[in-house]
Amino acid sequence: MSSAIEKATILSQALPYIQKYDNKIVVIKYGGNAMENEQLKQNVMQDVVLLTQVGVKLVLVHGGGPDINATLKQMHIESHFVNGLRVTDQETMNVVQMVLAGKTNKNLVNMISMLHAKAVGITGMDGHIIQASQKDPELGCVGQIDEIDPELIFKLIDDGYIPVIASVGCDAHGNVYNVNADMAASAIAGALGAENMIFVSNVPGVLKDQNDPHSLIRKIPVSEISELEKAGIISGGMIPKVNCCADCVRQGVNKTVIIDGRVPHACLIEMLSDEGIGTMIVGEGYEF
Numbered sequence: 001m002s003s004a005i006e007k008a009t010i011l012s013q014a015l016p017y018i019q020k021y022d023n024k025i026v027v028i029k030y031g032g033n034a035m036e037n038e039q040l041k042q043n044v045m046q047d048v049v050l051l052t053q054v055g056v057k058l059v060l061v062h063g064g065g066p067d068i069n070a071t072l073k074q075m076h077i078e079s080h081f082v083n084g085l086r087v088t089d090q091e092t093m094n095v096v097q098m099v100l101a102g103k104t105n106k107n108l109v110n111m112i113s114m115l116h117a118k119a120v121g122i123t124g125m126d127g128h129i130i131q132a133s134q135k136d137p138e139l140g141c142v143g144q145i146d147e148i149d150p151e152l153i154f155k156l157i158d159d160g161y162i163p164v165i166a167s168v169g170c171d172a173h174g175n176v177y178n179v180n181a182d183m184a185a186s187a188i189a190g191a192l193g194a195e196n197m198i199f200v201s202n203v204p205g206v207l208k209d210q211n212d213p214h215s216l217i218r219k220i221p222v223s224e225i226s227e228l229e230k231a232g233i234i235s236g237g238m239i240p241k242v243n244c245c246a247d248c249v250r251q252g253v254n255k256t257v258i259i260d261g262r263v264p265h266a267c268l269i270e271m272l273s274d275e276g277i278g279t280m281i282v283g284e285g286y287e288f
């Protein structure tokens with residue numbers, strides 16, 4: 001088969017998926033670990049733009065843990081994590097806000113703009129999107145999400161913009177909170193009634209053995225998550241991520257997956273083919 005026919009065949013195979021997701025809201029959480037280099041980011045942003053172009057209403061929620069770590073290190077501020085959450089004193093909070101809402105957010109917006117699509121970079125503080133409160137005094141300014149106001153996001157996607165949201169929230173008294181980006185993304189997906197929630201990370205999905213990339217667990221029922229946690233199979237940043245997937249499932253999001261952003265066009269493979277990659281978190285009664 002000539003390569004032109006091959007390309008056309010692949011494109012036409014995507015048609016049922018394009019129709020399935022037409023006008024549907026999909027939230028992509030783009031984790032800092034999958035932002036390793038410019039090429040990786042370009043690939044993910046190309047997928048975001050292509051999906052938007054074919055009619056998906058895409059919302060991008062991003063983290064930036066490694067960017068925050070690097071800036072804190074330059075400033076000689078140490079980082080500590082408890083169950084995957086950064087202990088955040090006021091000085092650290094200022095850095096988190098500066099890096100996430102500034103460098104990381106605007107870099108992604110700029111990349112989308114260069115691909116001739118329209119993005120608007122905001123934080124969870126804009127339009128009261130993420131209303132938060134202190135999660136635990138020992139974690140300092142780490143926020144737990146009390147409420148999501150999706151109005152601004154609906155307005156942006158209805159006007160054809162891709163909202164690019166940094167995971168910083170605030171309360172009615174002006175306190176600013178560092179919100180784990182997985183938690184921000186899953187709460188936003190729930191509030192928007194999203195069809196799909198895709199977590200883009202730097203691992204193939206949930207692995208049985210973190211040293212063996214072939215030990216991928218393809219599907220995890222929500223009821224088995226706590227056992228995996230107790231057995232130490234999931235640890236660190238994977239703990240909030242998998243629990244956020246479970247929250248999405250409980251909030252009625254149809255499909256929740258963790259995929260590897262290092263695989264070129266992982267989001268397209270996930271959404272526009274039946275090859276499904278990564279780990280899917282499923283509710284009770286899901287047919288295997």
Ligand SMILES: Nc1ncnc2c1ncn2[C@@H]1O[C@H](COP(=O)(O)OP(=O)(O)O)[C@@H](O)[C@H]1O
Pocket residue numbers: 030031032033034063065084182200201202203205206207208209210233234235236237238239241
């Ligand atoms: N069972 C597991 N399978 C895969 N990764 C795991 C597992 N348990 C813990 N992890 C860790 O979780 C990390 C992904 O979470 P996180 O660092 O928060 O990523 P992101 O920046 O994409 O949100 C992986 O890089 C890996 O170190």
Ligand SMILES: CC(=O)N[C@@H](CCC(=O)OP(=O)(O)O)C(=O)O
Pocket residue numbers: 030031032033062063064065066068084085086096142143167178179180181182237
């Ligand atoms: C409370 C908490 O831990 N907040 C995260 C926010 C960024 C984030 O979640 O980034 P990733 O998605 O790249 O991990 C942090 O300070 O690193």
